[in-house]
Amino acid sequence: MDIVVITAVIASLFLVIGAAEPLAARLRLPYSVILAVLGVLIGVGAIFFLRTELTDALNPVAEAILGLPIRSNVFLYVFLPTLLFQATLGMNLRRMLDDWVPILVLAVVAVIVATLSVGYALSWASALPLVACLLIGSIVSTTDPSAVVSIFRSISAPRRLARIIEGESLLNDAAAIALFGLFMGFVMLGVPDPSLHDALAQFPLLIVGGAVTGWLAARIGVWVMALVARYELAQLSISVALPYLAFILAEQSVGASGVIAVVAAGLTLNITGPGRLPPQAWTSLRELWDLLAHWAGALIFIIAALLIPRLLGDVQLEDFALIAVVILAAVAARAAILFGLLPLLTALRLSPAVERPYRVAILWGGLRGAVTLALALAVTESFRVPVEVKRLVGILATGFTLFTLMVQGTTLRMVIGWLGLDRLSPIDQALSRQVVAVALQTVREDVARTTENYELTHEIIRSEAKRFGERLEDVVRAAEDSEEILDRDRITLGLIALAGAERDTIIARVRERTISTRLAEQVLSDADRLIEATRSGGRSGYRRAARESVGYGRLFRLAVLLHNRFGLSAPLARMMADRFELLLSQRLILRDLGNFIDGRIRRIHGRRVGDLLHELLARRVETVETALEGLRLQYPGYAEELERRFIRRTALRLEEREYTAMREDGLIGSELHLALMQDIALRRAEADERPHLDLTLQRAELVQQFPLFSDLDERALRRLGKALRTRYADAGEVIIRKDSPAKSVFFIASGAVELENAGQTWRLGRGEMFGQMALLMKKTRRAEARAIAPSTLLVLDETRFRRLLRRSPMVQEAVRETAARRGIDPEALFRNASDAI
Template sequence: MDIVLLTAIIASLFLLIGAAEPLAARLRLPYTVILAVLGILIGGGAIFLLRTELTDALNPVAEAILALPIRSNVFLYVFLPTLLFQVTLGMNLRRMLDDWVPILVLAVVAVVVATLSVGYALSWASALPLAACLLIGAIVSTTDPSAVVSIFRSISAPRRLARIIEGESLLNDAAAIALFGLFIGFVMLGVPDPTLREALTRFPLLIGGGILTGWVAARLAVGMMSLFGRYDLAQISVSVALPYLAFIIAERIVGASGVIAVVTAGLTLNLMGPGRLPPASWANLREVWDLLAHWAGALIFILAALLIPRILEEVRIGDFALIGVVILAALAARVLILYGLLPLLSLIRLSPVVERPYRVAILWGGLRGAVTLALALAVTESVGVPVEVKRLVAILATGFTLFTLIVQGTTLRWVIRRLGLDRLSPIDQALSNQVIAVALQTVREDVARTTENYELTRDIVRSEAKRFGERLDGAVKAAEENAEILDRDRITLGLIALAGAERDAILARIRDRTMSSTLSERILSDADRLIEGARTGGRLGYQRAARVSVGYGRTFRMAVRLHNRLRFSRPLGRMTADRFDLLLSQRLILRDLHGFIDGRIRRIHGRRVADLLHELLARRAEAVDTALEGLRLQYPGYAEELERRFIRRTALRLEEREYDAMREDGLIGAELHATLMQDIARRRAGLDSRPRLDLAVEKAELVRCFPLFDDIDGKARKRLTRALVTRYVNAGDVLIRKDSQPRSVFFIASGAVEAESAGQTWRLGRGEMFGQMAVLMQKPRRAEVRAIAPSTLLVLDEARFRRLLRRSPAVQAAVLDSARKRGIAPETLFPEGLDAA
């Protein structure tokens, strides 16, 4: 093909891609539907031009269009890695972990159910072998919910729903293509009826090999990118190479799933990138990938649609019945998941509730698209697949894709409008009216000052003021009409605004680089959780999300188990250091939010709401200070190092601002400014590496500062330090249950616990111990003990505690004092004297 003509065609396709988006917005149709229609029109027009005698002048163009190198390998090896990789970079992984159950159900279970449903339905309705029917089921089971995501975002749908659909869009491609690779192997090998055992024996290699390949490739790429430092273009170039190399290595060398490898590589880079790359570099990388994915998604859709007219030329009357079977079976499978499995999982509290209107929208929004057409094209190009199977795969996949795009895609907005999802909720409408009224009042005051300063003509000012006042009166009237809603929900509205301001403050500190980039995603995730908690649960939801941000999560508890049972301390040391950084950042942000309450929320929602928010914010700050103080008590030296690091980072940012101001004022030249910026970048690079937390050293220091262990000599103290096990607990955790057998004694390093026995309660704090009475009396526990604050405990087993008791008069005195307070005679604890204890 002539390179000039090919270049002209590709450039023309980019023109169509540019025009498709505004056209889709004007027609209120999904963007992918417009691309598919354009592709079908171009492909059909090229065929028409070649077969008509109306004109021969455009025949070379038509021949060039039909001769475009549209192969399945182009889709799978060029476009698909780009799409999958970009989706993983844009995902909020930590928040998606909150909804991993519905995501996996829709992305994996739904794909498997749809594959089986379509496969067995076709096997019953046609003469195709079961392997070929299951292959068709795998091809049509992957959805393209990008249109639904964009529509939900445009109507301010809950972020949780958008996250679920984004997770589905990523993982269902991986699951469907993995199943496709499995069943096309059976078809090409001539296995008509594969057994479940045959499928399962190959599936672990596809998944496991892909995960390992993607993880190793991403780790190597991140290491290379971190070496390149401030060279943004070099880092972006490495990221572009990563998905393609991971895909090719997995497919061609390892024999695993390239899709799984690309997804794993993207997830790994998403988790590691923000901590290893400067924030500006990471933002630039994300922007480049957004553009690449936009082009790749549009090209894969429009090129695949070019093939549709040629594929449909071979359709027969009986094929329409099979297309109907595929449509019904696929919809039935999706209905089963959305209305059967998901409500069941919500009922047993394994999954968050997905409201019925959103389930309808997800059901009707299950559009199929370019990936389905690309997989069908791969089958038609396979030499080992029978001709009739090729024909039916192409026709059924194309027919089903056209149905979803033309029927479901064009009616999707109508369905959403009928469900009422395009309207603001009463609480959002109330917030909108109130904010507009306050904003317009502020604008009117500013305009009045501006017109006075510039001495504008009084008649013009008077007429414009009247016009503006009418708009303000309308906004105030709308706000007053919602007074009842505001009275009931203004606290919730204030909390949403407060959480939003917290997120904005975090972003500002990340941009200023006064906040650790390592934890930027985690801190932003906590802010998003506050917003969602306030929106869905009001004050209780906000407080629940605030407790989660301060408490110990599942991964922290897992790291504690590794430390306690296997003596593997590196993950716990890293997470404890992260917790230090997180709490320091939270404390700084919370102190700045009081000004936002007084400056903004008080004007919108009144004094009572503002005072309540001040109180809630003060409680959060107190919880953060308590947790931070507990860490300081455990690791005093490390806390000082982190605070010094923060002060130095802040000083660097202020110094940078001064140099920028001098450059703008002309006090220094460009060359001197560049030199000063390089010096700041060098010093900042040294501060980006956080000091390492050595838990063994810190525990020894903690034991040395513990009052009960003051009278123990050096060697015995070292043995005691090795024997003590650190245990981290959250507020509300039960430490000792009533009637349990005594096996350990607990020493409180930080925090506080509450014990309850026989209707009485008492509290213990830092430096005290509990559990010793039951150990010495050899009786079941009579009290239940639970933590009332995030606490750190040192745990000692029974045998070592008895040895400690013999050596330490301070511990003996503490045990006797505790016994006297509870009315327990010393001889009950030590019937043979203290020496025999």
């Protein structure tokens, strides 16, 4: 085929891509549906002009369109890695982890259920062997990422709904393609009734092998990109190679899932990239992949749609009944998961609740697209598949895809509207009226000043002022009519605005390099969680999310377990250093929000709401300061190093700002400015290196600062530092339960603990100990100990505590004081525990 004609056809396809987006906006239809329709029209038009006798002038173009080298491996090896990799780079991983259970259920369980449902339904309704029916089920069971993601982004769906859909569409390809490979092998071998156990037994290898391959490829890629940190184009080139090499290695060398490998590589780069790559390089990388994914997503739809006339060429009347069977079986399987399994998991407290409107939207949003057509094309290309099987696979997969795109895709916006998911909540509606009223009042004042400055005609001023005043009166009247909502929810509205201002401040600080890019995603994720929690739970939701942002999460507890049980301290040291930096960043951000309350929120919501928000903000600042002070007491030298690093980075930012201002004022030339910027980049790379946190050394220093251990010599302190174990307790966590056996004593390094026994409570702070009374009396615990703030505890077992008690008069005196406070005779206590002295 002439290369000139092929180039012209491909260039024309890019013109179609450029015209499709404004056309979709004008027709209010999803972009993916418009691309599919245009692709079908182009394919039908090419067939028409090639077969018609009206003219032969367009025959070369028609032959070029129909003769494009479109094979299934083009979709799987060229387009699919691009779409998956870009989607993982744009994911908010921490927010998606909140819904990991429904995502995995939809991505894996739903695919298996849909495959079985479609397979057995077709086996009952047709003469095809069961294995061929299961093959068709695996082909139509996967939702297409390019179809689903683009549609849900275009209709402004709720964030959580979009996250669940995106997570499902990214991961279910791996399950569907794995099942497809298994059943395709059975069909080519002529196995009519495969063992489902044999088919599913290979799943763990496919998933684990793909995940490990993608993780290793990404780690190597990030390491190489960090070596060439000064060369942005080199980093972008390496990122382009990464998903394709991961896909090929997993598929061809390991025998695992290439889709999982690409997703794992993208997730790994998403997590590690911001901390290892320069901010500008990371931004350029994201922009590059956004463009590549836009082109790939558009081309995959158009080219896949070109295949539809070919795949439907031999359709017969009775085939439409089988298409209906596939549609009903697939929809029924998806409905069973959404309305049966997910509510059951929620009732068992294994999954967060997914609201019913969300489940309806997810049901109707299960669109199929190019991936389904590519798998069907792979079957039709095989010489080892029976002809009738190939024909039905092409027709049923294509018919089902057309149904999801043309019926579900075109009506999805309407369904979202019918469910009310595209409308503002009552709180947002009240906020919009209040904000518009304040904004219009400000605009009216500014317009009055502007007209005075320009000395405009008085008649024009009066007429426009009248129109503007009428609109302002309408808005004010609507706001007054909703006064009941505003009175009840004004605090919530103010907190939402405050959380939004916090997010904007974070973005500004990241751009200024005040906040490390390593932690930027986590801080932004915490801000997003704060906004959503406030929307759903009001003031209590805001407080809960604020506490969680400074608390110890599950990964932190896992790192502590690895440190205590297996001696693996690297994860805990990294997380502790992250916690230090995170708290420093939060303190910086929160202190900037007071002006926002005074300057913006008071004007909209009044003085009372402003004062309440100041109070809530002050409590957050106090909580962060307490947690930060606890870490500073626990790791004093490290806190100083981090604060010095912050000062150095701030100074570099100010220095960079000064040089930029001098260049804009013409005081220095571009050559000198470039040299100065390169020097700052080198010094910033040094300042961005975070100091290493040695947990063992820091614990030894902490033990030396404990007042209770001040009378021990240096050798005894070293032995004690090795014997003590570190335990981290979040606010509200129970440390000691009533009636539990007494096996250890706890020393509070930072934080606060509350003891409760027989209606009496005691609060202990840094430097104090608890748990020793029951241990010395050889009784079960009678008091319950609960952390009332994020706390760091040093734990000593019974044997070592008794040795310490023998050697330390300070510890003996502390035990006596505690016994006297609780009405226990100290001397009697020591006589009963005479083996300890």
